[in-house]
Amino acid sequence: MGYVGFDRAIYKSFKEIKDNRPLHMLNLVELKEEAIYPDGSILTGVEAYKRYGKESEPVFKRLGGSIVWRGEMLIGLIGPADEKWDICFIAEYPSVEAFVSMQRDEIYQKAVVHRQIAVKTSRLIRMAPNKIGENFAF
Numbered sequence: 001m002g003y004v005g006f007d008r009a010i011y012k013s014f015k016e017i018k019d020n021r022p023l024h025m026l027n028l029v030e031l032k033e034e035a036i037y038p039d040g041s042i043l044t045g046v047e048a049y050k051r052y053g054k055e056s057e058p059v060f061k062r063l064g065g066s067i068v069w070r071g072e073m074l075i076g077l078i079g080p081a082d083e084k085w086d087i088c089f090i091a092e093y094p095s096v097e098a099f100v101s102m103q104r105d106e107i108y109q110k111a112v113v114h115r116q117i118a119v120k121t122s123r124l125i126r127m128a129p130n131k132i133g134e135n136f137a138f
Helices: 008-016 045-062 096-104 106-118
Strands: 023-031 034-036 042-044 066-071 087-093 119-127
Touching: 008 096, 023 045, 023 096, 034 045, 034 106, 042 045, 045 096, 045 106, 045 119, 087 096, 096 106, 106 119
Parallel strands: none
Antiparallel strands: 023 087, 023 119, 034 042, 066 087
């Protein structure tokens, strides 16, 4: 089963968390080989996801978003051995309100269609930044 869109109950809980730190969203994305559009046109998942990125960028930036970390998955040491993420990054938003505003933006809603077509499965995890430490403990 692929995870591409929001579950309404979880999205409601996401918005209700009271935390005024910047919002960090960990994105783990597995792309489809072929992204098939309703009109029958076909792109690779990479091409469709790039369209999403290009078309959503103006809204993301206007609302104060930035990419604060991006990396390439090489191998998973803990977890399902068959899990392979094609895209891994952390997007920062100044607030939950900025993230919610992006979801409601008409330009973004048109752009996100490319993401939904490109993605096989994904994880989107709300996080908040903490102080950097000397060891693994918090």
